[in-house]
Amino acid sequence: MNKIKVGKIINTHGLKGELKILALTDDENRFEDLNEIYIEDTKYTIEKVRYKKNFPMIKFKEFSDINEVLKFKDKYIYIDEKDLVELEKDSYFIFQIKGLMVKTVDGLEIGIVKDVLSPGANDVYVVDGKEKDHLIPAVKEFIKDINLDEGHIIIKPIEGLLE
Structure with a gap:
């Protein structure tokens, strides 16, 4: 266990x-x-x-x-x-998010979530990209799907988010 x-x-x-x-x-x-x-x-x-x-x-x-x-x-x-507590639908523990592959809705692999920050209103996923880290706000506007079984997060980035 x-x-x-x-x-x-x-x-x-x-x-x-x-x-x-x-x-x-x-x-x-x-x-x-x-x-x-x-x-x-x-x-x-x-x-x-x-x-x-x-x-x-x-x-x-x-x-x-x-x-x-x-x-x-x-x-x-x-x-x-x-002994974990039950979470609401579409809520996850940080340990479940770390290590997931982040991809865009178009299938472009961005990187692996290496950390989760909690600076305020929402969490921010720190994604270890090929050339630099990317900060992805954990909000429905950007996060389109989290699939723990398949080990990935699908995002729809806005212009400038991945630059």
């Missing part, structure tokens, strides 16, 4: 082994619905989740002392793919 990165441990908190998490999801409250997570290849059971200044604070059942969790600082938190 695939593991999905959902957070980064940025620090410890208090003396009882809590960890301060930087959420790598759109929903910071996402951690409340989880019973277990992975750090590297080891599974841990979540005992408690609370929030402090919009940061999730996680306490594992396996640890009760700050000295036991110091080793986790700067490590990533992963979940099983089965």
Whole structure:
């Protein structure tokens, strides 16, 4: 089963082994619905989740002392793919978009999505083109089809978008 990165441990908190998490999801409250997570290849059971200044604070059942969790600082938190939340129609996780081939409606291959930026109102796909990177806004005006099974995104670029 695939593991999905959902957070980064940025620090410890208090003396009882809590960890301060930087959420790598759109929903910071996402951690409340989880019973277990992975750090590297080891599974841990979540005992408690609370929030402090919009940061999730996680306490594992396996640890009760700050000295036991110091080793986790700067490590990533992963979940099983089965623990993903349901998305609305035509919504995708970033990990699903990365690696897709981007083609125009005319069949011209533009490149592979290497990153997804979230600067504001909509995401922007960073496409590794043959000569340079292209920034494609993830809006219906440009994105005509996303086919995960076939591994591609079809776009209808406007003049200047790919220059």
